[in-house]
Amino acid sequence: MKPEVLLYKPLPDDLRARLDEHFTVTVIKDLTLENADRQADAFARAEGIIGSSSKVDAALLAKLPKLRAASTISVGYDNFDLDALNQRGVVLMHTPTVLTETVADTMMALVLSSARRVVEVAERVKAGEWRGSIGPDWFGTDVHHKKMGILGMGRIGLALAQRAHHGFGMSILYNARKHHEEAESRFNARYCDLDTLLREADFLCISLPLTEQTHHMIGREQLAKMKPDAILINAGRGPVVDEQALIEALQNQTIRGAGLDVFEQEPLPVDSPLLKLPGVVALPHIGSATHETRYGMARDAVDNLIAALSGKVEKNCVNPQVLR
Ligand SMILES: NC(=O)C1=CN([C@@H]2O[C@H](COP(=O)(O)OP(=O)(O)OC[C@H]3O[C@@H](n4cnc5c(N)ncnc54)[C@H](OP(=O)(O)O)[C@@H]3O)[C@@H](O)[C@H]2O)C=CC1
Ligand SMILES: O=CC(=O)O
Numbered sequence: 001m002k003p004e005v006l007l008y009k010p011l012p013d014d015l016r017a018r019l020d021e022h023f024t025v026t027v028i029k030d031l032t033l034e035n036a037d038r039q040a041d042a043f044a045r046a047e048g049i050i051g052s053s054s055k056v057d058a059a060l061l062a063k064l065p066k067l068r069a070a071s072t073i074s075v076g077y078d079n080f081d082l083d084a085l086n087q088r089g090v091v092l093m094h095t096p097t098v099l100t101e102t103v104a105d106t107m108m109a110l111v112l113s114s115a116r117r118v119v120e121v122a123e124r125v126k127a128g129e130w131r132g133s134i135g136p137d138w139f140g141t142d143v144h145h146k147k148m149g150i151l152g153m154g155r156i157g158l159a160l161a162q163r164a165h166h167g168f169g170m171s172i173l174y175n176a177r178k179h180h181e182e183a184e185s186r187f188n189a190r191y192c193d194l195d196t197l198l199r200e201a202d203f204l205c206i207s208l209p210l211t212e213q214t215h216h217m218i219g220r221e222q223l224a225k226m227k228p229d230a231i232l233i234n235a236g237r238g239p240v241v242d243e244q245a246l247i248e249a250l251q252n253q254t255i256r257g258a259g260l261d262v263f264e265q266e267p268l269p270v271d272s273p274l275l276k277l278p279g280v281v282a283l284p285h286i287g288s289a290t291h292e293t294r295y296g297m298a299r300d301a302v303d304n305l306i307a308a309l310s311g312k313v314e315k316n317c318v319n320p321q322v323l324r
């Protein structure tokens with residue numbers, strides 16, 4: 001008999017067919033306690049789950065007594081209670097690498113659009129405001145040859161440094177928990193502590209995961225150390241930045257602007273003060289959202305679940321210790 005799995009995100013037809021070849025699949029809208037009660041039999045029998053974004057905590061795991069593997073269609077896994085998974089011996093699979101270059105493209109797009117005010121001025125053109133030769137009130141600030149400070153020099157940080165250094169002649173500063181030899185040799189990147197990064201960067205680019213340690217890592221005190229002309233880019237997770245403190249820094253013009261793909265609450269509430277600030281470019285968490293990359297992530301997630309439930313995990317495992 002095929003193992004039973006819960007699918008909580010639509011898949012392209014060919015990937016859905018591949019999943020059906022290996023498993024008996026029940027589709028649910030979201031992994032919630034309400035749906036667990038509504039579809040109790042499917043939850044009780046599920047050995048695997050595959051999807052993205054839903055919160056998977058101890059209470060939800062209690063509804064999944066047979067669960068052996070979770071496969072998230074994302075690289076970030078802050079929505080999973082990892083300790084609870086480990087205690088239960090549930091293997092967690094994710095999709096690093098396949099999305100790295102696309103997310104770095106998105107971050108570079110945020111750097112360029114916020115510095116050159118692309119969204120704002122394009123809207124002004126559409127509103128019929130371009131009536132003569134433009135003046136300084138349409139000008140932006142340069143990107144090329146400026147200093148990029150990367151907070152989180154992992155896969156995405158490295159791919160961003162490649163674009164910024166080799167494409168735009170930018171000098172690279174970075175902070176992470178450890179030194180990254182590859183960044184230093186390929187991009188002449190300089191490791192520094194967080195305070196130095198904040199004080200020196202023209203663009204503070206955040207590609208950190210959300211953890212207990214990174215939650216509100218950038219707050220009022222840190223924002224106050226940034227240059228008045230600096231721009232903050234966040235494509236890691238919203239709660240890495242204290243959003244209220246960021247709003248105040250932007251309103252008080254102690255920093256120039258922000259390019260944001262992630263927010264403390266998503267979708268971003270329509271009444272967020274961020275949406276009223278001209279120096280802000282706000283995107284709807286589209287870091288990896290291209291047809292090619294989202295397909296690749298779904299493909300990897302399906303393969304990851306097949307590998308995990310057949311005991312053949314070779315890569316993409318968050319908690320390999322549970323396999324031993
Ligand atoms: N906006 C979007 O659509 C997307 C967002 N993301 C987000 O980007 C994150 C990063 O992805 P990826 O680059 O693949 O992950 P990696 O694990 O490769 O990189 C994470 C980096 O963060 C650093 N880091 C972690 N904790 C700390 C800390 N406490 N202090 C300083 N540095 C820290 C790590 O440091 P060290 O190297 O020293 O271990 C590492 O350099 C994801 O977790 C996800 O949240 C990812 C994809 C899409
Ligand atoms: O935010 C997206 C991810 O893959 O993580």
